[in-house]
Amino acid sequence: xxxxxxxxxxxxxxxxxxxxxxxxxxxxxxxxxxxxxxxxxxxxxxxxxxxxxxxxxxxxxxxxxxxxxxxxxxxxxxxxxxxxxxxxxxxxxxxxxxxxxxxxxxxxxxxxxxxxxxxxxxxxxxxxxxxxxxxxxxxxxxxxxxxxxxxxxxxxxxxxxxxxxxxxxxxxxxxxxxxxxxxxxxxxxxxxxxxxxxxxxxxxxxxxxxxxxxxxxxxxxxxxxxxxxxxxxxxxxxxxxxxxxxxxxxxxxxxxxxxxxxxxxxxxxxxxxxxxxxxxxxxxxxxxxxxxxxxxxxxxxxxxxxxxxxxxxxxxxxxxxxxxxxxxxxxxxxxxxxxxxxxxxxxxxxxxxxxxxxxxxxxx
Numbered sequence: 001x002x003x004x005x006x007x008x009x010x011x012x013x014x015x016x017x018x019x020x021x022x023x024x025x026x027x028x029x030x031x032x033x034x035x036x037x038x039x040x041x042x043x044x045x046x047x048x049x050x051x052x053x054x055x056x057x058x059x060x061x062x063x064x065x066x067x068x069x070x071x072x073x074x075x076x077x078x079x080x081x082x083x084x085x086x087x088x089x090x091x092x093x094x095x096x097x098x099x100x101x102x103x104x105x106x107x108x109x110x111x112x113x114x115x116x117x118x119x120x121x122x123x124x125x126x127x128x129x130x131x132x133x134x135x136x137x138x139x140x141x142x143x144x145x146x147x148x149x150x151x152x153x154x155x156x157x158x159x160x161x162x163x164x165x166x167x168x169x170x171x172x173x174x175x176x177x178x179x180x181x182x183x184x185x186x187x188x189x190x191x192x193x194x195x196x197x198x199x200x201x202x203x204x205x206x207x208x209x210x211x212x213x214x215x216x217x218x219x220x221x222x223x224x225x226x227x228x229x230x231x232x233x234x235x236x237x238x239x240x241x242x243x244x245x246x247x248x249x250x251x252x253x254x255x256x257x258x259x260x261x262x263x264x265x266x267x268x269x270x271x272x273x274x275x276x277x278x279x280x281x282x283x284x285x286x287x288x289x290x291x292x293x294x295x296x297x298x299x300x301x302x303x304x305x306x307x308x309x310x311x312x313x314x315x316x317x318x319x320x321x322x323x324x325x326x327x328x329x330x331x332x333x334x335x336x337x338x339x340x341x342x343x344x345x346x347x348x349x350x351x352x353x354x355x356x357x358x359x360x361x362x363x364x
Contacts, residue, residue: 026047236294302330
């Protein structure tokens with residue numbers, strides 16, 4: 001994802017005639033470098049990002065031929081925006097692959113009142129817990145099974161499924177289930193309990209809601225891009241919901257626990273690899289990719305979104321922010337981001353028990 005992002009900046013810079021001095025993957029000390037024509041290509045020690053250093057990028061007052069500052073605001077906008085555009089295109093390509101495997105049906109967790117913008121959306125119950133020795137457990141129902149129908153009947157909400165099963169206590173019911181990752185379907189028959197233990201329902205499962213989004217007919221042609229758009233909206237809605245909960249609870253915990261550093265990203269990818277399903281890996285890469293798009297578009301100095309905001313202001317007003325002031329603002333933003341990254345890395349090391357796994361330590 002980082003390579004694709006930086007490649008977008010690189011290709012756009014070359015397209016408008018800006019000299020690229022260095023193309024780097026990673027940060028910190030150089031591990032390897034090679035110069036080709038006017039650009040040095042390098043790999044650095046810390047795998048936490050990358051950069052494309054263009055002539056005059058750090059001093060916008062430099063306006064010699066081939067410099068970043070010599071270009072119009074909209075040419076510079078094109079170069080800065082190209083990174084997130086490339087990430088978005090990659091997510092769309094992955095979306096086409098996922099859609100082809102799953103019959104152009106995509107899954108999205110339900111967050112608050114939000115609903116996917118594009119496609120035909122159906123709410124289905126997702127099984128998130130199965131109690132031991134319950135009818136569901138004995139019938140082979142698993143966590144991450146999607147409840148597609150009961151007795152060949154489909155309902156419009158999770159609550160409707162719960163109500164129907166509640167009215168069938170002591171009577172056999174047939175559940176049609178779909179596996180969350182692969183989409184494989186199967187049927188099981190079980191007997192809902194008349195008097196379930198306290199805290200358990202007739203089947204012995206805990207349910208959450210999930211959207212199944214389908215693109216049919218001509219919409220299949222654009223399904224990859226539609227999926228990328230829906231995933232982006234999902235990220236925005238999720239981030240907004242976390243902020244809302246944090247404000248309501250007067251605590252930063254809901255937000256901080258769900259924001260990850262590269263350590264957390266590597267953890268989630270490794271867990272997807274353990275599942276052994278290419279779909280799980282593609283799905284997590286897709287989520288990481290669109291998350292990079294979202295984060296990079298935040299209007300924070302030193303991120304693409306911060307640069308884009310300054311360029312929009314310049315393009316509309318016709319006045320450029322002095323290079324030294326822009327550089328100072330960017331440096332302040334960079335320092336704050338590095339501090340935030342350090343905090344998130346330590347948080348992830350603790351949350352995912354990384355040190356315990358590496359050094360075989362016992363952790364509670």
